[in-house]
Amino acid sequence: MKRTTYCGIPAAVSTPVVLVGWVHRRRDHGGLIFIDLRDREGIVQIVFDPKTSATLHEQAHALRPEYVIEIQGTVALRPVDTENPALATGTIEIRATNLTILNPALTPPFLPTDEMEPDESLRLKYRYLDLRRPLMQKRFVKRHQMMMEIRRFLDTRGFIEVETPYLTRSTPEGARDFLVPSRLNCGAFYALPQSPQLFKQTLMISGFDRYYQIVRCFRDEDLRADRQPEFTQVDIEMSFVEPSEIMHLMEEMISLCLQQVSSSQNRQPFPVLTYQEAMRRFGSDKPDLRFGMELHDISDIAAVCTFNVFRQACQTKGGRVKGIAIPGFGLSSRKEIDTLVQEAIDLGAKGLAWMKVTGDGVDSPIAKFFEPGQIRTVKQRLAALPNDLLIFVADSETVTHQVLGALRLKLARRLNLLDPAIYKPLWVTDFPLLEYDAAASRYVAVHHPFTAPMDEDLPLLSSDPLAVRSKAYDMVLNGTEIGGGSIRIHQHNLQAKILGLLGMSEEEARAQFGFLLTALQYGAPPHGGIAQ
RNA sequence: GGGGCCGUAGUUCAGCUGGUUAGAACGCCGGCCUGUCACGCCGGAAGUCGCGAGUUCGAGUCUCGUCGGCCCCGCCA
Numbered sequence: 001m002k003r004t005t006y007c008g009i010p011a012a013v014s015t016p017v018v019l020v021g022w023v024h025r026r027r028d029h030g031g032l033i034f035i036d037l038r039d040r041e042g043i044v045q046i047v048f049d050p051k052t053s054a055t056l057h058e059q060a061h062a063l064r065p066e067y068v069i070e071i072q073g074t075v076a077l078r079p080v081d082t083e084n085p086a087l088a089t090g091t092i093e094i095r096a097t098n099l100t101i102l103n104p105a106l107t108p109p110f111l112p113t114d115e116m117e118p119d120e121s122l123r124l125k126y127r128y129l130d131l132r133r134p135l136m137q138k139r140f141v142k143r144h145q146m147m148m149e150i151r152r153f154l155d156t157r158g159f160i161e162v163e164t165p166y167l168t169r170s171t172p173e174g175a176r177d178f179l180v181p182s183r184l185n186c187g188a189f190y191a192l193p194q195s196p197q198l199f200k201q202t203l204m205i206s207g208f209d210r211y212y213q214i215v216r217c218f219r220d221e222d223l224r225a226d227r228q229p230e231f232t233q234v235d236i237e238m239s240f241v242e243p244s245e246i247m248h249l250m251e252e253m254i255s256l257c258l259q260q261v262s263s264s265q266n267r268q269p270f271p272v273l274t275y276q277e278a279m280r281r282f283g284s285d286k287p288d289l290r291f292g293m294e295l296h297d298i299s300d301i302a303a304v305c306t307f308n309v310f311r312q313a314c315q316t317k318g319g320r321v322k323g324i325a326i327p328g329f330g331l332s333s334r335k336e337i338d339t340l341v342q343e344a345i346d347l348g349a350k351g352l353a354w355m356k357v358t359g360d361g362v363d364s365p366i367a368k369f370f371e372p373g374q375i376r377t378v379k380q381r382l383a384a385l386p387n388d389l390l391i392f393v394a395d396s397e398t399v400t401h402q403v404l405g406a407l408r409l410k411l412a413r414r415l416n417l418l419d420p421a422i423y424k425p426l427w428v429t430d431f432p433l434l435e436y437d438a439a440a441s442r443y444v445a446v447h448h449p450f451t452a453p454m455d456e457d458l459p460l461l462s463s464d465p466l467a468v469r470s471k472a473y474d475m476v477l478n479g480t481e482i483g484g485g486s487i488r489i490h491q492h493n494l495q496a497k498i499l500g501l502l503g504m505s506e507e508e509a510r511a512q513f514g515f516l517l518t519a520l521q522y523g524a525p526p527h528g529g530i531a532q
Numbered sequence: 533g534g535g536g537c538c539g540u541a542g543u544u545c546a547g548c549u550g551g552u553u554a555g556a557a558c559g560c561c562g563g564c565c566u567g568u569c570a571c572g573c574c575g576g577a578a579g580u581c582g583c584g585a586g587u588u589c590g591a592g593u594c595u596c597g598u599c600g601g602c603c604c605c606g607c608c609a
Contacts, residue, residue, distance in 0.1 A: 031566030045569070065559090082567050090569090107560060110543055115570070116558075118543060121601060174609040194609080221608040222533095346605095448609040484609095 008042020010089045011075045017094060019044070020102070022132065023067045024113075033060045037071060037094075040137050045084070045093040046071055052095065059099050066105035066112070066129075072098035142260060147214060149256045150234055157249065159212040159236070164199035166192055166216070172512055173449055173502075175219035178229070192218035195531060197448065198516060200237040201488055204527035205519045211529075212236045226480070236485075237529030243473055243487060246530055247272075247427055250475060250483060254532070258423050270475070274430040283405020285431070288479030289424040291417040293408050295322045295401070296381045302394065307369035309351070313394035321394040324404055325382040326411050329389035330356040330363075337389070343410065344393065349403040353392040357384045364390075409479065418478070425477045433457075433470040434501065442503035447472040449502055450495070450516075451486040452528075465501055475532065485530025492520040 004017045011017050021039035028034075033048040048060040063069065073094040084090035110118045112132035117123070123130040130136060151161070170177045170191035177191035193199075195217045203211045213235045220229060234253075238246060251268045271289070278287050281294045302310035302321035313319040332340075337354055344352035355364035355378075362375055370378070382390055391407065393400045412418055433453050434443040443465055445451060453461065457468040475483035489495045495517060499509040509517065 025569075025571095027568050027571050029566055029568065029571075030564065032568075033566095034568055034571085036569070043569095047567085049566080051566090079567065082569090084569055087569080093567095107542075109559095111559070113570080116544060119539095119601075122543080171609095175607085197609090219608060222606080224608090225603065227608070445609055451609085 006041035007037050007039045007044040008088060010044070010092050013075050013077055013092065015075050017071075017073060017075055019046075019071045019073070019094065021069070022112075023063050023065055023069060025065070026063055028061065033057065033063075035060070035063060037069070038132075038134075042088050042134070044089040045078075045087070046073065046096050047093050048096050048099075052097065056096060056099060060096070062101070063099075064105065064107070066108050066132075067101055068103040068105070070100040070102055071096050146257050146260050149260065150214070150253060153253055153256055154212045154236070157210070159210040160208055161213055162203060162208065162211050163213065164193070164196040164215070168193050171198070173445065175221050178218045178220045194219050195233070196235055197450065200235060200529060201450065201516065201527065202519060204237055204239045204488075205522070205524045207239075207525075209239045210237075234532040235529070236531070237527060239525040239527040241487070241526075241528055243429070243471055243528065246485060246528060247473055247475075250530055250532065251425075254425060254475065254477075254483075258425075262421065262423055270425045270427050272427040272429055275428055275432065275469075276430065278428050279401050279405075283401035283403075283408060284479070285428055286474065286476040286479055286481045287426070287428075288409065288412070288418070289426055290419060290422050290478055291412050293324050293326065293412065293417075295324055295404050295408070297322050298378055298381060298392070301370075301374050301377055302392075305369050305371075305374060307353075307366050309353070310369075310392075310394050316396070318396050318398075319394070320397045320400045321392055322400050322404055323378070323382055323390050323392040324408055325357075325384045325388045325390050327385065327415065328387055329411070329415075330358075330387040332389060340391065340407070344391075344403055344407060347403045347406050348399055349393050349395060352403075353394070355390040355392075357386055357388040357390060359386055362390070423477060425475060425482075428474045428476055429472070430454075430469045431472045431474070432466065433468040433472075434465050436466060440503075443501050445498075445502060446470065447484065447486050449498060449513075450488045452489045452494075453498075461497065461501070471528070473530075475530075483530055483532035485528065487526070487528035490520060490524045490526045492517055495520055 002018055003020050005011045005019070007019055007021050019037060019039075021037045024036040024038035024043055026033065026035050031050060035046040035048070036043050037046050048057050050057040071094060073096040075092055076095050078084075078091060078093050108129050109122065109126055110116070110129065112129050114133055114135045131140070154161075167180060167190040170179075170189075171194075175194045177194065179189040179191055182188045182190060196213060196215055200211055200213075214232060215235050216230055216232055218230050221227075223229065236246070236250075248269065251270050255268060273281075273287070275285055278285050280297075281287070283295050297320060299314050299319075299321045303314035305311065310321050313321055341352040341354075353364075353366050355362040355367065355375075357379065361367070361372070362379070367375065378384075378390070382388075384390055391404075393403045395403070431446050433446060433451060435446050436442075437444045447470060452471045454469045454471055460468045471487035473485060474481050489498065495513075496506070496509060499513065500506075504512070
């Protein structure tokens with residue numbers, strides 16, 4: 001057995017070839033038998049002609065899907081008008097001269113074609129059949145190519161790949177750890193790392209200057225369609241850097257990756273939104289920029305209209321009235337709008353006010369509470385067009401953003417505005433350093449406890465901790481956070497102070513993070529990084 | 533921790549307000565077929581309707597329980 005080429009890679013016409021692979025499909029004409037032979041590189045058509053060899057043709061009758069076979073034959077141009085443009089090898093075929101069945105196969109529970117996708121549990125039970133599908137093989141290859149690009153790119157930029165331990169110590173904060181029982185210390189457990197955060201900071205303190213790792217992370221949390229308990233991330237840390245240096249580096253790296261999956265060139269640099277602006281305009285800290293439907297504040301008008309719900313919301317401290325214009329949705333039936341109102345209530349709103357935009361004005365149960373001029377201003381501010389539906393939420397700023405942000409996404413999905421072929425990356429910066437956890441009655445870190453506060457906000461740490469912004473940045477792509485990082489705290493005193501704000505006593509801090517606190521006192525360089 | 537949807541042939545699914553023998557497509561088996569390529573044509577086999585109980589003259593269909601799957605909220609520094 002000496003394979004001369006892959007099925008998917010056409011060989012020169014009239015050369016003898018030896019091919020091995022899986023029977024993808026058979027087309028038995030009684031006379032001629034065609035076999036599509038598949039390997040990881042693609043598919044090629046094999047022809048068994050009774051005129052070439054009656055016994056060989058007889059043998060080929062036995063072939064069934066997923067048999068593993070070896071074919072000896074000759075590459076030939078297909079007869080005129082029998083070329084198959086859908087196939088990369090569609091201009092040629094292999095005239096078989098010899099057939100060896102290397103291994104027959106049972107009738108598989110599903111055929112490894114891309115046309116139909118069986119239930120996921122069945123795909124996993126017969127994972128090897130699932131992974132034979134050309135689509136799955138393409139994905140694996142794509143992933144491999146991305147990893148190669150990333151390694152090559154980071155190497156040229158002077159990064160050193162370092163491995164860090166998997167059997168490690170549990171850290172408080174963050175996700176639940178996976179635990180591994182220890183045989184040597186009976187009753188004690190290792191924790192699998194949620195991320196190599198402390199290790200990479202240690203490497204910076206050691207002077208490695210630029211580290212990266214393509215590393216597995218483990219988080220024992222509930223799953224989602226796009227969330228697995230173990231996943232791989234590109235982990236990066238650099239010394240003596242500003243956020244902008246890390247962000248530009250990542251833009252280059254991600255652009256290289258996007259080139260692998262999309263033909264369109266991404267313009268660098270990526271747009272940057274502050275957290276505040278992202279929330280204000282999109283009601284989300286990971287906005288999907290593939291479509292508009294931005295949030296607009298009409299609190300000033302709402303405060304002086306005669307609609308009590310709006311006025312009261314504006315009179316409440318921190319209250320807001322905001323709205324979005326949904327293109328074409330003004331033609332919806334009353335029932336469809338009622339459904340939308342219920343969805344808003346399920347998302348936490350007290351209700352949902354709406355206006356159908358007509359040619360000259362609006363059609364709305366709340367129109368009577370507004371002066372014509374006020375309605376004109378509202379329409380103008382939401383950039384409303386005829387047949388749009390305007391929806392409004394009146395509540396605290398938090399609830400308003402949350403509800404409208406979620407509705408914006410739901411409606412975009414319903415209106416088919418989420419084109420999977422378009423990639424809209426951006427940065428979100430200026431996150432708050434801390435948020436208040438009412439249940440635990442203490443502050444918790446928004447990013448993680450090692451994130452550095454912005455220098456100009458340092459005085460606020462004592463007076464108004466929730467107002468402190470951090471040197472953190474998230475990369476967002478099409479509404480998904482695909483990377484996040486920060487400049488870290490490299491000063492012992494500041495780190496101790498933050499741990500204190502998080503409700504940790506000095507003893508606790510020493511017990512949990514003593515190693516880091518000590519290390520910061522032995523010449524820790526300023527550093528920061530990201531995990532994608 | 534909470535919520536929604538789904539379990540019917542090997543697979544993907546249909547099956548109406550409960551009603552006679554539970555269907556389709558693909559796949560599988562047999563036959564025919566020398567230029568097909570998701571080949572075509574003819575014929576055939578294939579089902580504990582996830583499981584258990586209940587309501588009913590009668591349950592794939594309704595109710596309760598249970599098991600399994602998918603999705604969402606919480607959670608995921």
